[in-house]
Amino acid sequence: MLFITTALLLSSCATYLDVKGVAYQSIRSENYADTKEIPSDVSIVVYCNIDASGLFDVTILNNTDKVMTIDRTKTFFSDGTGNSITYYDPTIIANSQSVTQGNTTGGSVNLGAIAGAVGVGGALGTALSGVTVGGANSTATTNTNTTYVIDQPQIHIPPHGLSSLGRVFQISGIGKGFLSQAINSTSQDVNNSFTPKQTYASVNLCVSYSTDNETFETIVTDIYANSLLVSKVRTTGKVNDALRRIYTYKNDALSESWYLLFFESKAGDSNNYFEWPQEYRGNNFYSETKSFINYK
Amino acid sequence: MKKQIFKIIALLLTIAMLSSCSTQTFIVHGTPGTVISNSNNEDIAVIDKTGQANITLERKPYSHYLLAKSPNSDVKVPFALDYKNHNRNLPNSLICVGAAAISLAIAVTAGQGEPMNIPNLVIGIVGVVGSYMAFIKIMTNSGRENDVYRNYDYLPNQTTNNDLIINNNTKITE
Known part of the structure; x- marks a missing residue:
């Protein structure tokens, strides 16, 4: 009886798949140029890449025969929330790693003490400094290595070379996480197009560069979200009806240079949802993420 | 004994x-010659002259969508897979x-x-x-x-969406 009762109890709370809706967003740039259209006599080409999570990174092509200098202290990222962030981060990052070695018998040796006794200082002395814990029959020594990461205010790019600007930013209002929230925060379909001034998400990138390391010029790239569509699944399981409503409203949806189509799926019973692991949930987005290219 | x-x-x-049925077969309706791909962009079937393609998919992981490319287009159009819970x-x-x-x-x-x-x-x-x-x-x-x-099934009949999409300002004709 216990056997049967346990089986029935375990099977009584069935959980189901629930695809709640489909969302779509697209991004445009007023400065966008196709790779084929870039004239050969330009000095600088800026490639802006945005992935399906809304992460923004920039690659610079030096199209001159001279060494190009990018001044990261005067190169800015702004995502339309009013905050501008320079690519140069003066914060010194300290990465520490501790290694503890234990010994259950015999004596212990504090390497830091030895380093001090023999007059070893600097990095080696720091590396050897440690804490010795002694007991009647056991000891442990912890050594800490600290690496300091210091950002560079300038990047130098060789003639006809490529370089990343070295930082990645999250764009507010772009990506899978944003579309997931958009689906969950509305009970109605949303069909909106946006101009650069009206948009809910944008990026302004200003790059300061020079080919003589004295006179600096700037190149500005503006990117904005030009559409947001949310289509709720109205009858459980009828997901394609929701997707077809998106295509009906925006039948050039797949012609945009950058777009993201996202399916919000969860699992749960009548009371609670839980995150369905990726191995079960599979691929829940489809995207086209061409680089936005600007040049000067 | x-x-x-x-x-x-x-x-x-x-x-x-009974506990190891991991695949399911269903029919996709569309224009003959349309190539069906999975979400990894791998071609898995072609719609035949009767306008149907038999698709066999793993049930785990769940596939939210497949892609359909018409014979006269270079655009792969996603279509969502309908399902039913049991x-x-x-x-x-x-x-x-x-x-x-x-x-x-x-x-x-x-x-x-x-x-x-x-x-x-x-x-x-x-x-x-x-x-x-x-x-x-x-x-x-x-x-x-x-x-x-275990508790969902793809519906036995699914449809492509290529009839709704414009590619480079030209409607995809099927």
């Missing part, structure tokens, strides 16, 4: 097969309980009217242990995630 052992083995194999938890549990009960009954009746000997004891032990193993196997697969995976 041997028949009883075969019955137990057959029963366990049936349980194992509750398959209870029947599986009953199979386990039934298997255990039958095995116990076989084990008990095998010994009745016969002296307790080694073959009877072995049959009993095999029956009980085998049934419990089947029960544990299914119940350990009965996490919430696996319940969801």
Whole structure:
């Protein structure tokens, strides 16, 4: 009886798949140029890449025969929330790693003490400094290595070379996480197009560069979200009806240079949802993420 | 005795097969010549001249969409897969309980009217242990995630969306 009762109890709370809706967003740039259209006599080409999570990174092509200098202290990222962030981060990052070695018998040796006794200082002395814990029959020594990461205010790019600007930013209002929230925060379909001034998400990138390391010029790239569509699944399981409503409203949806189509799926019973692991949930987005290219 | 052992083995194999159906076949309707791809961009079928393609998909992971490329277009158009939820938890549990009960009954009746000997004891032990193993196997697969995976089916008929899409300012003609 216990056997049967346990089986029935375990099977009584069935959980189901629930695809709640489909969302779509697209991004445009007023400065966008196709790779084929870039004239050969330009000095600088800026490639802006945005992935399906809304992460923004920039690659610079030096199209001159001279060494190009990018001044990261005067190169800015702004995502339309009013905050501008320079690519140069003066914060010194300290990465520490501790290694503890234990010994259950015999004596212990504090390497830091030895380093001090023999007059070893600097990095080696720091590396050897440690804490010795002694007991009647056991000891442990912890050594800490600290690496300091210091950002560079300038990047130098060789003639006809490529370089990343070295930082990645999250764009507010772009990506899978944003579309997931958009689906969950509305009970109605949303069909909106946006101009650069009206948009809910944008990026302004200003790059300061020079080919003589004295006179600096700037190149500005503006990117904005030009559409947001949310289509709720109205009858459980009828997901394609929701997707077809998106295509009906925006039948050039797949012609945009950058777009993201996202399916919000969860699992749960009548009371609670839980995150369905990726191995079960599979691929829940489809995207086209061409680089936005600007040049000067 | 041997028949009883075969019955137990057959029963366990049936349980194992019932709990391991991992693929499903359905029909996609569309224009003849349309190539169907999965979400990894791998071509998996072509719609035939009757306007249908048989698609066999793994049920785990769940596929939110497939892609359809018309013969006269270079655009792959996503179409979502419709599904229906079921509750398959209870029947599986009953199979386990039934298997255990039958095995116990076989084990008990095998010994009745016969002296307790080694073959009877072995049959009993095999029956009980085998049934419990089947029960544990299914119940350990009965996490919430696996319940969801087991409780949905793709609908038997799905449709492409290429009729709605404009490619480079030209409507994709089918």
